[in-house]
Amino acid sequence: MRVIAGKAKGHHLKFPKGTVTRPATDLVKGAIFSVLEAIAENWERVLDLYSGSGALGIEALSRGAEHADFVDREPRCCAIIKENLVKTRLDEQAHVYCCNVNKAITFLDKEYDIILMDPPYSDTSVGDVITTLASSKITGKESVVVVTHSPRLPLSPSYASLNRIKEYRHGDSCIAIYRKEAVS
Numbered sequence: 001m002r003v004i005a006g007k008a009k010g011h012h013l014k015f016p017k018g019t020v021t022r023p024a025t026d027l028v029k030g031a032i033f034s035v036l037e038a039i040a041e042n043w044e045r046v047l048d049l050y051s052g053s054g055a056l057g058i059e060a061l062s063r064g065a066e067h068a069d070f071v072d073r074e075p076r077c078c079a080i081i082k083e084n085l086v087k088t089r090l091d092e093q094a095h096v097y098c099c100n101v102n103k104a105i106t107f108l109d110k111e112y113d114i115i116l117m118d119p120p121y122s123d124t125s126v127g128d129v130i131t132t133l134a135s136s137k138i139t140g141k142e143s144v145v146v147v148t149h150s151p152r153l154p155l156s157p158s159y160a161s162l163n164r165i166k167e168y169r170h171g172d173s174c175i176a177i178y179r180k181e182a183v184s
Contacts, residue, residue, distance in 0.1 A: 001013045001015055001026075001053065001055060002026070003055075003058060003059055003062050003088060004026055004029055004030055004033075004059065005033065005059070005062065005063055006059070006061075006062030006063040006064065007062050008058065008061070008062035008088040008089070008090060009062065011087060011088045013053050013054070013055055013058065013084045013087070013088075014053060014080050014083055014084060014087075015052065015053035015055070015080065016052065016053065016074065016076045016077050016080050024055055024056060024118055024148060024173070025170075025171075025173070027170055027171070028148060028170050028171075028173045028175065029055065029056065029059055031168055031170050031175055032056070032116070032146055032148070032175055033059060033060075033063060035146075035166065035168070035175070035177060036060075036114060036144065036146070037063075039144060039165075039166075039177070040113065040114055040144045041142070042113040042142065043060065043063070043064050043065040043066070043113055043114060044065070044066045044067065044113050045065075045066065045067050045068075045069075045110060045111070045112045045113050045114075046060040046061070046065040046067070046068040046069070046112060046113065046114045046115075046116065047068070047069050047071070047108070047112040047114070047115045047116065047138065048060070048068055048069070048070045048071065048116045048118075049071050049101045049104070049115065049116065049117045049118075049119075049129075050071070050072060050101060050117060050118050050119040050120070051070040051071060051072040051077060051078075051081055051096075051118075052072060052077055052081075052118065053077070053080055053081065053084060054070050054080070054081035054084050054085065054096075055084075056116040056118055057069075057070050057081075057094070057116060058084055058085065058088055058090060060114060060116070061088075061090045061093055061094065062088065062090070065093075065113075065114070066093065067093050067094065067095075068090075068093065068094045069094070069095050069096075069097060069108065069112075070094060070095070070096045070097065071096075071097045071099065071101055071104040072096075072098065073098070073099060073100045073101070074098075075098055078096050078098035081096050082096055101119075101129055102129060102132060105129075105132055105133060105136050105138065106136075108136075108138050109137065109138075110138065111137065111138055111139070111140040111143065112138050112139070112140075112143055113142065113143060113144070114143070114144050114146070115133065115138070115139065115143060115144070115145045115146070116146050117129070117130075117145065117146065117147040117148070118147075118148045119147075119148075119149070121149065121150035121152075121153065122150075122153075124153065126147065126149060126153070126155070127155060127156060127159060130145070130147065130155070130159040130162060130178070131159045131160050133145065133159075133162070134159050134160035134161045134162040134180075135160050135161070139162070139180065140180070141180045142179075143179070143180065144177060144178075144179055145162060145177070145178040145179070146175065146176070146177055146178075147175075147176045147178065148173055148174065148175055148176075149173075149174050149176065150172065150173070150174065151169060151172070151173075151174050154174075155167075155174075155176050158178075159178070161180050162178040162179065162180060163178060163179060163180070164176050164177065164178050165177050165178065165179050
């Protein structure tokens with residue numbers, strides 16, 4: 001697993017073994033960021049939920065995001081995210097919160113431009129988390145929410161005020177893109 005583009009391109013990232021963490025493949029990461037480069041106007045603040053190794057948030061920082069917050073409940077994952085941030089020299093632009101995603105949504109107080117979610121594919125509560133996210137103060141009208149999920153657990157076209165604007169399938173991964181207002 002490595003950073004595929006930007007100022008940290010080529011850096012290999014550690015990922016936690018023996019957990020439910022499933023790192024996004026380079027193909028899926030490339031697809032996510034190709035879409036984001038086409039539709040996301042602002043990359044100032046990024047939130048990486050269910051961070052695992054931090055690969056998605058680190059990719060965003062490498063590609064020009066100004067700041068990224070990482071959230072994972074597993075202490076081993078949080079330690080690896082911090083290691084990966086130091087290794088890529090992006091640690092000054094990031095903060096790691098080692099807690100449950102729902103808890104983080106309640107205390108984070110800034111609006112994010114891009115919210116990346118890569119939950120465990122077996123997690124059936126993802127829709128509830130997206131609904132909570134939709135009504136939180138961290139998701140604004142211009143926020144882009146990207147959720148990777150299993151095709152065996154399809155997501156709804158909308159959750160509260162978040163509407164799906166695109167969905168892609170890459171092998172055993174689906175990428176759903178949501179916004180508060182659909183853009184044609």
